[in-house]
Amino acid sequence: MGFWGSFVVCRSEAPLDGLSAVIERHDGMQEHWRRAGGRAGGWQVGQYSGPDLADDASALVAELAGETGAPALTGFVLDSDAVHVEGFSVAGGHWKACLVREATEAYCEDDDEDFDAEFPSAEAAAHTAAAWASEAGRTPDLPGLVEVFAQEDSDLAEELLFRLLDELGV
Structure with missing residues (x-):
């Protein structure tokens, strides 16, 4: 059985497990990573088991963006087979995509x-994600993003989420 749960991604100097948007929705982080960030440092990733954060992902990313002043993103992993990605930025608003589409x-x-209406094509998702990353002060790799969103096989879908973060420049 694979992993069922969420990864929360935001830029904040405050610890992720101390942000009220997360505390109000979940009682504990499994793992935590700080990502290399260059001039726009402070990117963090928290791993949370279960569906609690996914059930309210749209509100979570919007509140995190408000609390941190930076775009935020979540990835809900379904049994390590697929990932629902949701992001929010002030200028771009809310967006959704998926990894391992099939x-x-x-x-x-x-x-x-309507699955196709809810989850855009790899090309459309890549453009939306690139705009999110640009608003976050990152330099995304558009061809790399298209490749990640188009990938149809992965032993662990959560590894694709971390590759997505790399392509976003986070």
Whole structure:
């Protein structure tokens, strides 16, 4: 059985587990990483088990962006097979995408949502994610983003999320 849970990504000098947007929704971080950040340092990633953060991801990323003053992103991993990615920035607003599209679609079969409307194509997702990264002061790699969003196989989908962060320049 793979990992079920969320990764929360934000830029803040305050510890991630001390931000009220996260504390109000979850009682404990499993793991924590600080990412190399250059001139726009302070990027953090927290790993949280279970669906608690995913159930309210849209509000979470918006509140994190408000609390930290920087764009925020989450990735909800479904059994290490697929990832629902949600991001928010002040200028760009809320956006969604997925990693390992075919597996994500299989998990969403019972939803009454239009999958293609909810999760844009790899090309469209890459452009939206690149705009998010640019607003965050990062220099994204657009061809690399398209490649990550288009990838259809992965032993651990959460590894693709970390590759996505690399391509975003986070």
